[in-house]
Amino acid sequence: MKNFLAMVFLLASTANAEDRNKWTGANKPLKEASYLIYAGESGDRRPPTNTDRKLAIAIRGQAAKEIFDSIGPDAKGVSCSAEDGERMRSKGELWCSYMPSDGYMCFLGFDLRTGKPHSGGSC
Template identity: 40%
Template sequence: MLRRMLALFAVTVSMLLAQHASAVWQYVHKDFSGRYAMYGGYPGETTPPVAGDTKAAFTLTGTAARDMFNAIGPDLKDACPDSSVRVRNRETLSCPYHPADGYYCDFGFDLSTGLSIAGSTSAAICTASTASKDGRK
């Protein structure tokens, strides 16, 4: 009898803990800051966008970039000569952290195909940008 009561108690506590754990996280839509650019051609050799060759590059900043940076870790080893610059990368998503600029994440889409591509509206990954001047902080 005591064993059954303990088992029932354990199941009840487990269910309550599971419910509490799932109640802590909430699916929430949050605002974010960033910028984008539309172009044709290839990064570095951009041309005006035209039907069949339109791409979009995005840079997210602030809390959204920090959350993405934390989610895709770990840091790339020896990504930049300046050891204070941290870079995390997954496929076509690049998220650097510069002490002076904070976090930002660059990515893009080929709008003609819908495929994810590398894209950037920022300076080179390892160099500081004008983020503090353009409101990225």
């Protein structure tokens, strides 16, 4: 699980091609993120229990844009809304969206009992 989080934060810090010459290897602050510990499934969340605890992480803003740009191309025929201009991208259990009205957002998650990754969000 630590390796996966490190990979996500590394992706966020290295994705911007224009800044490659300025790359320092230093972590960037993650300013717009939230998390939830819950039981159940992403679309049917309940309070966590002793046997079912999952972590969902939502990242917004510049970090989400850098991750979105790193995991292209756009998914075809997939949408979560009827908004014109919506775009979706995913790699494994990491998925991101762009909506003109709401900007960039990425979701990832982990089963805290097994350490296995999961999507961390749903439409």
